[in-house]
Amino acid sequence: MSDLQFSSPKSVKEAVEILSASKGKARVLAGGTDLLVQLRAGRMSGSMIVDIKNIPELRSIKKEKNGFTIGAAVSGAELGAHKAINKAWPGVVEGLELIGSTQIQGRASLGGNLCNGSPAADSVPGLIAAGATCKIAGPKGLRTSKVEDIVLGPGKTSLKTGEFVVSFFLPTRPKRSGDAYLRFIPRTEMDIAVVGASVSLTLDKVGVCSEARVSLGAVAPKPLLVAKAASAIIGTKVDDEALTELSLAASAACDPIDDKRGTVEYRTKVAGVLARRAATIALERARGN
Amino acid sequence: MGNEKDYLELIDGEKKFRHIGTRPIRPDGVDKVTGRANFGADFTMNGMLHGRVVRSPHAHAKIKSINSTKALKLKGVKAVVTGKDFPTLDPSDKAVGEVTVSFFDMSRNVIARDKVLYDGHAVAAVAATSPQIAEKALALIEVEYEVLKPVMTVSEAMKKNAPILHKGMKTSGVEPTPSRSSNVASRAEFKLGDVNKAFKEADIIVERDYTTQTVHQGYIEPHACVADINADDMATIWSSSQGQFMVRALVAKLLAMNTSKIKVIPSEIGGGFGGKTIVYLEPLAVLLAKKAGRPVKMVMTRDEVMRATGPTSGGHARAKIGAKNDGTIVAGELEMEYEAGAFPGSPVGLGCMTGFAPYNLKDVSCVGWDVVVNRPKAAAYRAPGAPVAAFAVESAMDELAEQLKIDPLKLRIKNAAVEGTQAPYGVKFPRIGCLETLTEAQTTDHYNSPLGPNQGRGVASGFWFNIGGQSSASVMVNPDGTVIVATGSPDIGGSRASMALMAAEVLGIELKNIKPLVADTESVPYSDLTGGSRVTFATGKAVVEAAEDAVNDMKRRAAKIWDVDFDQVEWKDGSACCIETDVHKPMTIADIAAMAGKTGGAISGKANINAKGAGAAFATHICDVEVDPETGHVTVLKYTAVQDVGTAIHPSYVEGQMQGGAVQGIGWALNEEYVYGKEGQLQNTGFLDYRVPVASDMPMIDAIIVEVPNPGHPYGVRGVGEVPIVPPLAAVANAVSHAIGIRMTDLPMSPPKILAAIDAE
DSSP: OTTOEEEOOSSHHHHHHHHHHTTTOEEEESSOTTHHHHHHTTOOOOSEEEEOTTSGGGGOEEEETTEEEEETTOBHHHHHTOHHHHHHOHHHHHHHHTSSOHHHHTTOBHHHHHHTTOTTOTTHHHHHHTTOEEEEEETTEEEEEEGGGTEEETTEESOOTTOEEEEEEEEOOOSSEEEEEEEEOSSSSSSOOSEEEEEEEEEOTTSOEEEEEEEEESSSSSOEEOHHHHHTTTTSOOOHHHHHHHHHHHHHHOOOOOBTTBOHHHHHHHHHHHHHHHHHHHHHHHHHO | OOOHHHHHHHHHSOOOOSSTTOOOOOTTHHHHHTTOSOOGGGOOOTTOEEEEEEEOSSSSEEEEEEEOHHHHHSTTEEEEEEGGGSOOOOTTOEEOSSSOEEHHHHHHHHSOSSEEOSTTOEEEEEEESSHHHHHHHHHHSEEEEEEOOOOOSHHHHTSTTOOOSSTTOOOBTSSSOOSSOOSEEEEEEEEESOHHHHHHTOSEEEEEEEEEOOBOOOOSSOOEEEEEEOTTOOEEEEEOOSOHHHHHHHHHHHHTOOGGGEEEEEOOOSOOTTTTSSOSSHHHHHHHHHHHTSOEEEEOOHHHHHHHSOOBOOEEEEEEEEEOTTSOEEEEEEEEEEEEESSSOOTHHHHHHHTTTTBOOSSEEEEEEEEEOSSOOOOOOSSTTHHHHHHHHHHHHHHHHHHHTOOHHHHHHHHBOOTTOBOTTSOBOOSOOHHHHHHHHHTSTTTTSOOOTTEEEEEEEEEEOOOOEEEEEEEEEOTTSOEEEEESOOOSSSHHHHHHHHHHHHHTOOGGGEEEEEOOTTTSOOOOOSOTTOIIIIIHHHHHHHHHHHHHHHHHHHHHHHTOOGGGEEEETTEEEESSOSSSOOEEHHHHHHTHHHHTSOEEEEEEEEEOOOOOEEEEEEEEEEEOTTTOOEEEEEEEEEEEOSSOSSHHHHHHHHHHHHHHHHHHHHTOOOOBOTTSOBSOOSTTTSOOOOGGGOOOEEEEEEOOOOTTSTTOOOOOSSGGGSSHHHHHHHHHHHHHTSOOOBSSOOHHHHHHHHHHO
8 A cells, every 4th residue: 555656647658558557556536436445345356556637638529520439538527518419418427426425526527437348337238229339549549449349347447558449429419319228226325336338229201110229237247238129129119018028138138246246036037127217218318309 | 301392382383593504615615625625544653564464365265374474574564463463251241232243253354364255355464664655565475275166156155065164154044043053043023913814804915026236335435544652552633533442442352452552533424324333444454563563553545445345235125015995004124234344234124214214004924034144244325225125015016006096196195194103113202293294295396297299207215214323522611712512423414513513502592603513521421422413413413412501500600700699690691590589690601701700610511321212214305317218227317305304404404415415326226336356356446446426417306394393302303314215226226117118127227238138027
């Protein structure tokens, strides 16, 4: 604990240099809402903390021609105040905003939530359902990855030594699109998802679902993209029958564990319930757009 | 004092209190909300060391060896203590109170000797120049264990071939005394009449088993203290506790020191709920300070608090009630087993005494078994033992009402305990307000409001004894006529405000001119700890008597100044007045104080009492819930707590106690539980996964104060702090049971459990 080094780079280049030089012993700090807890609990590996939130690019939201770029360290409070993203991707915003309390919202970020590698991360299913990509900086330069390819298992990511997530990209939405994220916790706030479900969908002019993505959290070693659940509603008017199919497909995709937060049976069943409820909300939102 | 009668006449007639029943801001409030108040971990000293505790990673193991050589070689480490540094104590060294306390066991709970008995059990303690070095040193203290099979539940512990925690422990309270060692420490029994005969008279009998899990008090402030000891072996301890005199007595006992060599200075306390009525760190800190020759500060982490302090017993209860078709209860039976934790002493006996106390039963039998398991030793928690018993009895009452198609409040009213009713534990109740809480609940808008789909309503009642005990108070009149009220009772629930209000009432002066304070062990005479809902009653009585003593002193001074007889002086509105003649202008407290030097020196009053006549408390709660049938999630929609408080000295803090108790009970009912892994390691050592309710989980808890004055207190005070946690377990369970149409008998009613119950139908 007392031997810990800390650095606060001001540019992506500088951060990459520090991370590369540390040979895997560095941990990246964005908001720190997970890292500091791990540090205090003595569960943090590494001997160097690299604070990336003083890099301007990591803290800015940009409207691009074909979508939004959101810095990896943008806080939940900042994203929550961004009207255009709220309108386009309410499911992504509500996922991030569910993390912790008002105080935590001043720090919690999409980048930190993703790279912490938790299968239960609240903002990740929304990003996966949205088809978001992330920009990764590393010793070999920049690369782009789908969000669903980042987390490999609890605490494990596909980021290589020296790499970190710089920003996320959310594409512009077609008309009649909507998304939603729901999580189950025994409390009303300040908790970790027992199950999380996000659905993003687009309707055609006659109200038939033309595109959909469904993602589940906390029901497998990593957040899932459930193609079968999406195909259950694509080509339908997202009626009760289709929603039941979606629900069953979501439950079938689960591979959860029994732990202090929930049982296998419980998580499997509730994943189907939440997927259906999230789809219903996404549908309402799509109809309103 | 002889004037209790006058006050009661006042209460029965027109209420003309000037201060009592008002809601001023508490004197300690501003410092607490601005962060200025000093809690246990806030105290520091020059040259202070930081102490940490090495804790067992095993639930049950023999300690083969402890080697601190490497730790002591680390730069900055100044001392290490282990069980060998502590006096042995005699196994027969016990104190009999609410729950029997064995100092022999307590010493072994503070630091393990030959065996560790739960995950987190203290094995050694180290003091170093920084918290970081102390933490490093923990890993350098080598402990060799021989791991034993843990016994985690009451049912495992009671099995014939269960591993035995304490060799040689025989079940007491059974005849003849068993020859084999057992994990069952004792049997307790309370009964009236002949229950077997009475059940034969019943038209209907309900009987079920109920289970609950270990729960923690959940105080926000972790245990913390600083200890210093000088070359003359005079120790000073700054600590957060429910009793500075308790800390002094226990440290003296556990370290075989003279009481006069220990001074304890109380800090503010950030919650206790019974969990700070014992010591964990203080004896370790004193010994470390002695070895190191420097002050030592110790502050627990949340993880340590959850693993090694607190909890209250989980248990099993079987409740059986027999009644006539008209709802008259003819017999009640309760058999319970409570986890004591690693050492004997669960509150199962108190559970037996309280379960049926709200009802008028001639034939009742309550049997309790105290069972040791490899969990932390149970500590007191708000009405210890009563909530689990009430969960069983009040659930059974609800089921009886359901089967008889009688309104559950009407069923309780029909059988309610009243003045003269003999309680199952033998006493005949004096004037009590059990019935009044029930009839008041009946008339609430809440009870008469409609319910929607997936919603259910539950009611439950509860009882708690409340106690009196030893309290002392000093009332010191300053030269300017302001007043200091010193007591030895730590303020955990707004008691400073109540003490000031009662003193103001007697003295007849403005509240702002009174400063109530909690004094250290060398500034006021001995007082029992803050617990048992005793402080507003017993310490309040001492304050009233001390204030009257000061008033008499001031009347004597006035008589002297006026050269009249003492009985010619009366005390009115904060002034001494001469009865017979108007020659003498009334003298205010400030006038008299200003002349104190000429009339005999400083003015004060004191009272050191052992208060008798505590008034029993009864409460009735109403709870509405909605259950999500697809997830099993429970939303508490509406909650009303009705309670007889005797007289509410400061109604806001009385309501706060009622609301706080209800919320803790709701948490107990819905989500709180100790989750242990297969090898007996606690899995949820923080508030993330030990789910006390957060504010947004709760509706407004409506608190309805009923005032049936306690004849044993000058102003009619009963205790208020504990009984509000007694009814909620059953009130919530009854509500959930009605919402889903399935009787829920296993706490906590977490969403997976409720969904499983729904799916099983």
